[in-house]
Amino acid sequence: EGGNTIDFVRKFFNKSFVEAMEYLLNGSYTTFINIPKRQPEKLPLEVPSYNSNMKRVYAYLIKNRGIDKEVLNEFVKAKMIFESENYHNVVFVGYDSDGKPQHIHQRGTVQGSSYKQNAVGSDNKFSFHWIGESNELYLFEAPIDMLAYISMHKNGWENHSYVALCSTADRAALQMLKDNPHLKTVY
Helix, strand or coil: CCCCHHHHHHHHCCCCHHHHHHHHCCCCCCCCCCCCCCCCCCCCCCCCCECCCCHHHHHHHHHHCCCCHHHHHHHHHCCCEEEECCCCCEEEEEECCCCCEEEEEEECCCCCCCCEEECCCCCHHHCCEECCCCCEEEEECCHHHHHHHHHHCCCCHHHCEEEECCCCCCHHHHHHHHHCCCCCEEC
């Protein structure tokens, strides 16, 4: 039926959890004091240095990934996408409601590279996103998925809201709904 050793003893011998533990430990056990866990210290966000140009990012996103140039230009103009100086990765920036960078997601631009990573200090609640005026919110796993969808549905895209979760967790979506009460429909 599944379960573990404790579950087996509870069911087979009709014992409570405590009785099952006593049985399994032959009556020798110690009471543990429940010490609350300390919250991990929040590290500062590591924002990579900007490269002087964005040739690799534009080439990668437009030629390799099929992202529309006008869409890409809007995100670059909003300082949400740039090229890192040291590794020439595409950097996707997520801002909080005060306009402060809170999340950095990087993707390698070299052909065949599988490099994808959130920067140290990133707050996943504020991942890469766009806020529009309509009541529609579109969720995506990754920033490039989001940009690809927008590129395929360009007509009036700026009016809608989008968020790349940069994972499969729902923290960023929940934060978007909290910060933007006008959002009513989630896709």
